[in-house]
Amino acid sequence: MPRRESPLQSEMVQGTLDMLILRTLVLGPAHGQTIAHVIERGSEDVLQVEHGSLYPALHRLQNRGWVASFWGTSESNRKAKYYRLTADGRKQLAAQKSRWDQLVRAIGRIMSPAAEESK
Amino acid sequence: MNWRRFFRRVQADAEQQLELESYIEITTEEYIAQGMGTDEARRAARLRLGNLTQIREEVFEMNTATFLEGTLRELRHTARMLRRNPAFSMTAIVTLALGIGATTAIFSVVNGVLIKPLSYPESDALLTVGLSAVFGTVPTRNFPLAPGIFGVDATNSQAFKEFGLWRNGQAAIIGSGSPEQVDTLLVTQSLLSTLGIQPALGRWFSREDDQPGTTETVILSEAYWERRFGGDPKVIGRMLTIDFKAREVIGVMPDRFTSPGSRVDLILPLRLNLAQSAGDFNYRGIARLKPGVTLTQANNDVGRMLQIWKRNENRASLEAMRLGPAARPLKEDVVGDVGGVLWVLLGGIGILLVIACANVANLLLVRAEGRGQELAVRTALGAGRGHIARALMLESLTLSLMGGTIGIALAYGGRRILLALGPPNLPRLNEIAIDIPVLAFAVAMSVLSGLLFGLVPIARLAGPKFALRLPEFVRGGGRGASAGKSQHRSQNALVVVQVALALVLLVSSGLMIRTFQNLTMVKPGFTDPATIQTVRISISPVQVAEPERLTRVQGEILQRLAGIPGVTSAAFVNLLPMDVLGGGGTTAAPTAVEGKDYGPTGTPARRVKFISPGLLHTLGTPLLAGRDVAWAELYDQRNVALVSETFARQEWGSLGGAIGKRIRVGPIGPWQEVIGVVADVYDDGVDKKAPDSVYWPAREHPWFTVPFVPRSVAFVLRSDRTGTEGLLSDIRQAVSTVNSDLAVFQVRSLREVYGASMARTSFSLVMLAIAGAMALLLGIVGIYGVLAYAAVQRRREVGIRLALGAQPGAVKGMFVYRGVILSSIGIALGGTVAAGSTRFMSSLLFGVTPVDAATFAAAVGVLVLAALAASYIPARRAAAIDPVETLREQ
Numbered sequence A: 001m002p003r004r005e006s007p008l009q010s011e012m013v014q015g016t017l018d019m020l021i022l023r024t025l026v027l028g029p030a031h032g033q034t035i036a037h038v039i040e041r042g043s044e045d046v047l048q049v050e051h052g053s054l055y056p057a058l059h060r061l062q063n064r065g066w067v068a069s070f071w072g073t074s075e076s077n078r079k080a081k082y083y084r085l086t087a088d089g090r091k092q093l094a095a096q097k098s099r100w101d102q103l104v105r106a107i108g109r110i111m112s113p114a115a116e117e118s119k
Numbered sequence B: 001m002n003w004r005r006f007f008r009r010v011q012a013d014a015e016q017q018l019e020l021e022s023y024i025e026i027t028t029e030e031y032i033a034q035g036m037g038t039d040e041a042r043r044a045a046r047l048r049l050g051n052l053t054q055i056r057e058e059v060f061e062m063n064t065a066t067f068l069e070g071t072l073r074e075l076r077h078t079a080r081m082l083r084r085n086p087a088f089s090m091t092a093i094v095t096l097a098l099g100i101g102a103t104t105a106i107f108s109v110v111n112g113v114l115i116k117p118l119s120y121p122e123s124d125a126l127l128t129v130g131l132s133a134v135f136g137t138v139p140t141r142n143f144p145l146a147p148g149i150f151g152v153d154a155t156n157s158q159a160f161k162e163f164g165l166w167r168n169g170q171a172a173i174i175g176s177g178s179p180e181q182v183d184t185l186l187v188t189q190s191l192l193s194t195l196g197i198q199p200a201l202g203r204w205f206s207r208e209d210d211q212p213g214t215t216e217t218v219i220l221s222e223a224y225w226e227r228r229f230g231g232d233p234k235v236i237g238r239m240l241t242i243d244f245k246a247r248e249v250i251g252v253m254p255d256r257f258t259s260p261g262s263r264v265d266l267i268l269p270l271r272l273n274l275a276q277s278a279g280d281f282n283y284r285g286i287a288r289l290k291p292g293v294t295l296t297q298a299n300n301d302v303g304r305m306l307q308i309w310k311r312n313e314n315r316a317s318l319e320a321m322r323l324g325p326a327a328r329p330l331k332e333d334v335v336g337d338v339g340g341v342l343w344v345l346l347g348g349i350g351i352l353l354v355i356a357c358a359n360v361a362n363l364l365l366v367r368a369e370g371r372g373q374e375l376a377v378r379t380a381l382g383a384g385r386g387h388i389a390r391a392l393m394l395e396s397l398t399l400s401l402m403g404g405t406i407g408i409a410l411a412y413g414g415r416r417i418l419l420a421l422g423p424p425n426l427p428r429l430n431e432i433a434i435d436i437p438v439l440a441f442a443v444a445m446s447v448l449s450g451l452l453f454g455l456v457p458i459a460r461l462a463g464p465k466f467a468l469r470l471p472e473f474v475r476g477g478g479r480g481a482s483a484g485k486s487q488h489r490s491q492n493a494l495v496v497v498q499v500a501l502a503l504v505l506l507v508s509s510g511l512m513i514r515t516f517q518n519l520t521m522v523k524p525g526f527t528d529p530a531t532i533q534t535v536r537i538s539i540s541p542v543q544v545a546e547p548e549r550l551t552r553v554q555g556e557i558l559q560r561l562a563g564i565p566g567v568t569s570a571a572f573v574n575l576l577p578m579d580v581l582g583g584g585g586t587t588a589a590p591t592a593v594e595g596k597d598y599g600p601t602g603t604p605a606r607r608v609k610f611i612s613p614g615l616l617h618t619l620g621t622p623l624l625a626g627r628d629v630a631w632a633e634l635y636d637q638r639n640v641a642l643v644s645e646t647f648a649r650q651e652w653g654s655l656g657g658a659i660g661k662r663i664r665v666g667p668i669g670p671w672q673e674v675i676g677v678v679a680d681v682y683d684d685g686v687d688k689k690a691p692d693s694v695y696w697p698a699r700e701h702p703w704f705t706v707p708f709v710p711r712s713v714a715f716v717l718r719s720d721r722t723g724t725e726g727l728l729s730d731i732r733q734a735v736s737t738v739n740s741d742l743a744v745f746q747v748r749s750l751r752e753v754y755g756a757s758m759a760r761t762s763f764s765l766v767m768l769a770i771a772g773a774m775a776l777l778l779g780i781v782g783i784y785g786v787l788a789y790a791a792v793q794r795r796r797e798v799g800i801r802l803a804l805g806a807q808p809g810a811v812k813g814m815f816v817y818r819g820v821i822l823s824s825i826g827i828a829l830g831g832t833v834a835a836g837s838t839r840f841m842s843s844l845l846f847g848v849t850p851v852d853a854a855t856f857a858a859a860v861g862v863l864v865l866a867a868l869a870a871s872y873i874p875a876r877r878a879a880a881i882d883p884v885e886t887l888r889e890q
Helices: A016-026 A032-042 A051-064 A087-111 A113-118 B003-007 B009-033 B038-049 B052-062 B066-084 B086-115 B191-195 B222-229 B295-313 B316-321 B330-335 B339-370 B372-380 B385-421 B436-461 B464-476 B484-521 B547-562 B615-619 B631-635 B645-652 B725-738 B750-757 B759-793 B795-803 B808-844 B853-879 B883-889
Strands: A067-073 A079-085 B126-135 B138-143 B160-173 B180-187 B217-221 B239-242 B245-253 B266-269 B284-289 B324-329 B532-538 B567-573 B588-593 B605-611 B623-626 B640-644 B662-665 B672-678 B693-697 B712-719 B744-749
Touching: A016 A032, A016 A051, A016 A067, A016 A079, A016 A087, A032 A051, A032 A079, A032 B009, A051 A067, A051 A079, A051 A087, A051 B009, A051 B038, A051 B052, A079 A087, A079 B009, A087 A113, B009 B038, B009 B052, B038 B052, B066 B086, B066 B385, B086 B339, B086 B385, B086 B436, B086 B759, B126 B295, B126 B330, B138 B324, B160 B191, B160 B239, B160 B266, B180 B744, B191 B284, B217 B222, B222 B245, B295 B316, B295 B324, B324 B330, B339 B385, B339 B436, B339 B484, B339 B759, B339 B808, B372 B385, B385 B436, B385 B759, B436 B484, B484 B759, B484 B808, B484 B853, B532 B725, B532 B750, B547 B567, B547 B631, B547 B712, B547 B725, B567 B605, B567 B615, B615 B712, B640 B645, B645 B672, B645 B693, B672 B693, B712 B725, B725 B744, B744 B750, B750 B759, B759 B795, B759 B808, B759 B853, B795 B808, B795 B853, B795 B883, B808 B853
Parallel strands: B180 B266, B217 B245, B605 B693, B640 B672
Antiparallel strands: A067 A079, B126 B138, B126 B284, B126 B324, B160 B180, B160 B284, B217 B266, B239 B245, B532 B712, B532 B744, B567 B712, B588 B605, B588 B662, B623 B672, B640 B693, B662 B672
């Protein structure tokens, strides 16, 4: 099957998208489009959300009980499905964030040891 | 996944579609706001999202058991494919059914005999308790117990929760009809609670039953109850006259109670009198361990009690025997040494199954290649690699499970054949069944085979390289020259494996053939056993009390038997040659040679037989020096004996030197003159050393360890009528003229006794030979199949070669060469494997080493010839191609 490539997507660490979605929803309920926008803008367009993966990811998060959904009306007055963070999701986000920080620190230590020492 | 979602998945999908549509709407609006045209914006939004259907599918799959659904669909497809190609399906299924069936049948025996726990509650805690002892220089770990060591119930033991003693015996039942000799089991009352089994009917012995002075009782075995009383429940309370004693029937024991021992008809209480039989080494012990006690602790405990008893007894002869504890798991005792044979057979048949799998894998490969186009189209239509792999695997598994199902049916029949072919003394026969573990094994074997041969085409057709070859398949059905290359490689590998494993099996069966030859070449110590009729007759003290009279009665019977028409000679002996293998037991006694000091090792024990005059002549055992014993010497209690060749050479260095020398049993008693030397008899089976034996005249010997007279003897008759009903009725007639109360039992020819001694070898031989022959056949089919397929595939190439002037001989050579190369690699590989693995069967071999060069050479020779033949036929066919026709076809 043909793969849609985007600059960083293909290298995105497994599960990162889930974390980013959860992080976005901390700010309040949002529909898919908004979530994608927030991630892209927030990363100054470095991270391109593959929309084909966004919806399955949302569905997966919902199945796990980390987000819940409801139908609402968009800014432009259209029917849209909104997602919000559940209590479980919040816990999950905290856990994922600390793991992520660990990972970043670990990789940082290897990639630029001098910088680490000079601190 | 979750079932609620599964049932709501259609609704969820509709919702998903709505959501995606709303997404497109929103994005479109956004793009319009950025200044795009409506249509352009909509297209961009769709593009941004990607394949709508695929997203929906992905989400849908999260909610479903798609795998299951897809599998069902594939199953239907598979069934269609298999039906469409019946020749292929049948070949594969039959091959697998044979392989799995044979493996399952053997496994049912292995499981029933070796793996299954004994059919007693918590049977792991059961031990058989015996002693280790040393006779002369010969150590044994199978020496019976004396009741004194434990008292009767071992209440003072620290290791045993319960303990019982038993021994085998025989008894005559006299009542209505002809007298009957039955096998008995004599037990202490405690044996039942030790084993933990309840009577099928009635009750077990009470403490009183096991003590003198009460009503004599008897318990029937289930088999005897069925046979003699037709399973009548009113048998309880009836009186039965056993050895001239009336006994009350109090119960019936289920057959599994006696399954560890040999066939048993009646169970009698031992009624041990410790004062009399404390030192009588004639009993076997069965003990149940206290929880948490190990085998070592149990042995230490037996050793402790043995020491206490020996101190109290204070007998010098006990010291000389160097007694020690020898408790071991009851199962080990029951199973004996049959394990080696069974594991080797399971291994052999397992190898056969692998060869069968290789054959089926080859078939699948050839067929999968033909299906390249179909698979290519499926891939082009969007089937993932996983889907294709699943489809192929499903086909393989369907084949193997169908093969397995038929295999199980075959195993049912095969088990019968196995048991009929199997050694008659195979233990736990009644526990061999096609039960749950065996069925599970069959299913596991089927799945395993399916995976094994299913992976081969998957590696080829669903592997990463398949995509690269797609265009070629779509174009021409995979007939291009390059298509064959890696295909050939996998096929070659399979053929090499087949040839290698076939060689292993051929070598194994070759070794068994050599073993069998070697065994039959050993002169057993008797001639032409098929014309020797034997019957056993026991005369109890109630029938004939005085030993002298007993000898005369036995002599009288012998005279009558010798007078039967067609009987050329007759004699009797207490134990037949090789009788031990049929469960007959042996007798041994410490026998000293005059003037010889045996020092600290003590007087060596020798095999003892009690013979009538003429026995050696009747059996055909050569008398090497001196003379046979005479009747007058029996009646006059003359002190004479004969010794075996080995005995004579050991003690006096020559045969003639033995004559006139004197020997005796034990430290007291009169010396007995050696009057003859007898050729060695292979009493323990032809694969064992002939024991050094002493032949005593069959009369009373008051100076044996206990006064002894052979009351149960086997009469041997040399006659061409052996085995006929007529001879048997003449024998019964002759015996009843002497005494109508005497039962004639254990009717058989010496050939049966002799055959039983080789049963294990001939069983292994037949099984391995069958496996070897099948392996050879499958190997040939493998080589033939690959070359024949190659010949068809390379038709065009061969056609061109021929058209350009290649000689048919050269073309033939090209194909034969490939067959030879493949089988050579296989033979080299198989030879190495065989050299390493045949040592596992060394316990089955006799007179031949596991790496016997001649056997290896013969096996290789057979395989090379077979491989040449298998290569030549397709090669000839290839060379006979008409180039014009082939080229036109394309």
